Amino acid sequence: MPIFMLISIPIAYYLKGYSWEESFIVGPLFNIGMFVVLGCLPTLIIHISHYWNSKDLRVFIDDEAGKITIDQDQTYQYNLESLEFTEHLALSKKRNEDGKFRILTPWSNYSYIKIKTEDNQEFTISSIVISTEDFPFEVNQKKYTLWPAIY
Known part of the structure; x- marks a missing residue:
């Protein structure tokens, strides 16, 4: 995060025309916003996708018998080799x-x-x-x- 501070503060000062005092306020807010947009939102979307598609899924694996049972709306049982x-x-x-x-x-x-x-x-x-x-x-x-x- 400190490396991004070194980049965002001069960008706010030189490119956006903020004063140095304003740049020290805007820079961290920009970094927090980018962390949320680029880090938290995609992860939240993927987690919701994984949860929603797996919420009713049950998997039972029997190593000795070589079978897998998948329970999602219906129960399916298969040989692992197939x-x-x-x-x-x-x-x-x-x-x-x-x-x-x-x-x-x-x-x-x-x-x-x-x-x-x-x-x-x-x-x-x-x-x-x-x-x-x-x-x-x-x-x-x-x-x-x-x-x-x-x-």
């Missing part, structure tokens, strides 16, 4: 795999797993239901997006 798992992660998570620098975002911890069955049904399990790190099975494919919302 399912295709696709993990949708935030782009910043890719840096752990390729060693490149990625900017962390407030919504970097949100992700979801899409399960596709043999009968072409798709289920989406959000990271607020079960963390992708705690998911007990290997995913077949990983996809990275800047905005990991569930649609």
